[in-house]
Amino acid sequence: MTGPDPVGRDTHMCESKELLVSYLYNEIDPVSKREFQTHLATCVECREELAELGATRAQIATWTPPDADLGFRIIRETESPKRRWFEFSPAWGLAAAAVLLLAIGAAVANLDVRYGSDGLVVRTGWNRVADVAQQSSVAGATPVDWKTRADQLDRRLRELEQTVSSRGASVVQNASMSEERVREIVGQSETRQERAVASRLTELMREVDAQRRLDLVTIDQGLTRLQNSSSMTKDLVQRLAVRTASYDAK
């Protein structure tokens, strides 16, 4: 039950906090506002509550967030290229490619393709090495005329020895001839050097003598200028002395 209390207040108004809040924030229709203002005129409690809530609002307003360096800005992402389903890291990729090429090269270089009773046979380098070794061991079992081969080798060795001994004598002879020739060349060179030194000395003496004469002439000219200058100075001093004497006489 709500309605006017013994002092004439509308207790319904006192209980309606929504009305109080609407009036506090001034979001209230004009009719309700007038009614509430009428109520406030007679209700001290609502008036005090309204005042205290108003003061609380003023206190709330003092809370400010700290200054922050914002400056947000949306920028467009650059699209990253799609990754392929396979990707080598550069080092691994290069190493793997190099090994693969090397293996293919080795195999192709020693490739052996034969068609025989066994059908088509393809052998790579490694198989061939093994085959060659096997063939060698098989060949070692066949009979050979070792005596004939030894005689042939012996004859060949003698021929080579004769050739080498005849060429050795020739080299020694040439060596003795070269020694005399060297001595002769050295002697000629020494003579040429002695002549060149003597010629250079003579030339140097001439240059020194010419310079000495030139210096003497320069010194002589300097001395002459100095004497002339000295005689001029002496002349000026004499003329100055005469003038001074004439002033003194006056």
Next chain:
Amino acid sequence: MGGDLDSFNQLVLRWERPIYALAYRVIGREEDARDVAQETFLRAFRALKGFKGQAKFSSWLYRITLNLCRDWIRRERRTPVVQAPEGIDVIELAGEDTPSETVEQLVSRHEIGRAVAKAMSQLPDEQRTAIILKEYHGLTFQEIADLLDCPLSTVKTRLYQGLTVLRKQLREAGVESTFGK
């Protein structure tokens, strides 16, 4: 599309401070509030095509921000904490506000602000959010109701209850109720 980006960045410039302030007051941590504000604009830009203008752009941003704040609180599983500065630099305070205030008034105002922050952090989330949206962002009851998906009457009740609790706590903290009169 480049034009869209420039236009959107104009909106970012206009709204970054209110959004940061909202996030800070809801979660109470400066760095996290910054992150929330940044994420708000990023999400808004990505969802820009879906924004049909049925609500105000600011309300749309507020909704994104509040959702992110709610996620943050849930993730962190803790009540908002207000980082209060240890000391008050009187000289710094004197230089930052209206010259009509004395230094004593400035110090008093900042002390009250700290008390308010502490009292706000102790409010239930729904009351605190309603008061923040109303007091600091000037939203109408209806806008708050739309944002929080609750009836208009609930918004008013939350506001009343929140203000009443704050009044009591501030009085207990020794803050004069005559402030601002």
